Amino acid sequence: MENLTIALSDVAGPGKKGAPRGRRETRVPEILEAAISVFASAGNDGFTQRGVAAAANIRLATLQHYFGSRDSLLKATIEELAQRYLRRFHELGEDARLTPEARLHAVLDETFNTLASPGNLISPFALECWCLAEHHPEVRELMEEVSEKYQSLFSGLVAQINPDLPAQECRIRGALIYSHWQGLIVFLRRSGRNAPDLTAFRKATGVVWSALGKTTS
Incomplete structure (x- = not known):
């Protein structure tokens, strides 16, 4: 290929x-x-x-x-699965019934619900895409385009939570949350018997994401 x-x-x-x-x-x-x-x-x-x-x-x-x-x-x-979850996250991130912080937590809950489900396909799919991207420039370019869209989504949520933050700071914090989101895909897939209590882990993750969104510079 x-x-x-x-x-x-x-x-x-x-x-x-x-x-x-x-x-x-x-x-x-x-x-x-x-x-x-x-x-x-x-x-x-x-x-x-x-x-x-x-x-x-x-x-x-x-x-x-x-x-x-x-x-x-x-x-x-690849484009279909990436866009499917991007659309879902945008729905949650633009839900006017929720506060900005609640929108971020809705994305977090959707992530954990998906990754912890018995029929989870996104983890093996994403891991396979990332491996393929290491060797095929076209796939790598596609994954970079997808990554840009997801980072923009998280940066936008940070800006909603903390509108006084400079745009560059929002981008950095959005990238941090996105990198953590990617790490969850790997960790929850590969941790096996070393996995922490999922409820406590989800709560702790929410604390980290909230801190990245709310803390002033």
Whole structure:
């Protein structure tokens, strides 16, 4: 996977005009849902168009109609999961019913609920993406774009909590929270029998995030 480029022909399939709009709007999300599961469970080495087609219960030719190459499918899969959680975090971060600090804690609660759930896919998916990004510049660029969006979200929450902070200070604190969020993905996945009490750990994490948001410079 040396060239992770995507062209319109890759998505629609060579020599095809594309499926009817209604079918595309339902079939593509189904394919991406299956692709997320395959990438999280089988990793990059096990991520194949044939495997995703089987998981989606469709013919390989049908999948290739929408995603003409493995690379285009992989890129769309990574973008889909990243944007899914980004949209959810934005919903929480913009909830006018909550105070700014409560919005940050809502993101924290969503994070712990997701990472601690039995069917958690984001941890293995993210770890696989980070490993892949070490060796493939195109994936690394995509992950940097995703990282920028998440850091901006956390920086924005800090600015809401502490509007008197300079913009640069908000960016630094947002980056600190985001780096801690990334660490949670790894730690809660790999701590095993060394994992602390989850309730106490969640509470302590909230204290740290609140301090980063509220403390004046």
